[in-house]
Amino acid sequence: MNEPLPEPKHYNSRISQRVNDAILQGMEIEPEKRTATVFKFRESLGLVVQPRRTPPPNPLPASEEGGLKSCCGMDYTKLRDLLKAGKWKKADEETKRVMLAVAKREKERWLDVKLIDNFPCADLHTIDRLWVKYSDGKFGFSVQKRIYQSFDGTREYNSDIWVNFAETIGWKRKGGDWLFHEHITFDITAPDGHLPNDLLRLGGRFRMINKEMWRYLFSRVETCRL
Numbered sequence: 001m002n003e004p005l006p007e008p009k010h011y012n013s014r015i016s017q018r019v020n021d022a023i024l025q026g027m028e029i030e031p032e033k034r035t036a037t038v039f040k041f042r043e044s045l046g047l048v049v050q051p052r053r054t055p056p057p058n059p060l061p062a063s064e065e066g067g068l069k070s071c072c073g074m075d076y077t078k079l080r081d082l083l084k085a086g087k088w089k090k091a092d093e094e095t096k097r098v099m100l101a102v103a104k105r106e107k108e109r110w111l112d113v114k115l116i117d118n119f120p121c122a123d124l125h126t127i128d129r130l131w132v133k134y135s136d137g138k139f140g141f142s143v144q145k146r147i148y149q150s151f152d153g154t155r156e157y158n159s160d161i162w163v164n165f166a167e168t169i170g171w172k173r174k175g176g177d178w179l180f181h182e183h184i185t186f187d188i189t190a191p192d193g194h195l196p197n198d199l200l201r202l203g204g205r206f207r208m209i210n211k212e213m214w215r216y217l218f219s220r221v222e223t224c225r226l
Contacts, residue, residue: 018046039160068130071120074102076130083134089186092198095127099199111200116216121224128226131196135188139195142226144169145218147193155219162211169193171209178209 008023009015022044028034035041068076079098082091100106102123103115111119124141131140147168151161166172170191171179184190184197200213 018044037160039164068126069122070102070126071122072102074098074123076126079127080130080134083130086134086188088139088188088195091131092184092186092196095131095196096198099123099127111213113213113216116213116220119220124221124224125226128221135195138188138192139190141196141217141221144193144214145221145226148215148218149222153215153218155215157212157215166209171197 005024005027007020009017009020022035022041025033025044026035026041035044068080070076076098079091079094082094097106099119100109100111102120103111105111105115128141132142137143148161148165151164151168152158153161153165163172166178167174168191170185171194173179181198181201185194200210200217
């Protein structure tokens with residue numbers, strides 16, 4: 001029991017050191033030292049491709065900024081100006097404000113599945129393109145969606161996918177807790193996809209992420225071809 005396991009390379013010298021080490025970690029005697037999930041094991045083997053930041057195919061041209069599109073006459077100049085000035089926290093708050101206003105949910109302060117599934121694509125495009133443009137492709141709903149889908153995320157809930165997604169964009173500490181809204185990083189140095197963040201949070205003192213609603217939003221982003 002006290003003798004170390006023979007290295008896999010002892011039996012097959014053609015495998016790489018990375019594969020050798022991944023197998024050994026997966027066979028650790030102590031459970032807490034063992035690879036916790038299949039995803040982590042695949043990651044150790046080098047089979048997981050980390051998402052790359054790519055801007056959407058049609059970022060908002062500067063010439064269109066004076067006429068930001070909306071199906072209901074929403075004015076997006078304040079959001080544009082906040083993003084242009086790098087005021088990320090206020091821009092996050094403004095994003096929530098205008099989306100609730102478009103959905104006529106200012107009083108309720110939250111969106112349900114039906115409202116998300118029918119949110120106007122023109123407005124979603126404008127909001128997203130502004131975020132992408134002024135963050136140089138770092139932030140925006142389309143950026144978040146692509147990262148989520150890079151882990152095979154769909155409209156259906158999968159806990160492993162959500163944890164990996166949240167840890168990648170910095171909404172959850174690696175192997176630790178989900179971040180309360182007060183701990184979000186409102187800075188361009190935040191991980192790709194970290195913002196926007198405020199739109200779909202549960203009420204209460206700490207305002208936790210509403211994981212279910214974010215999945216529906218990413219589904220709408222896909223439908224609207226962002």
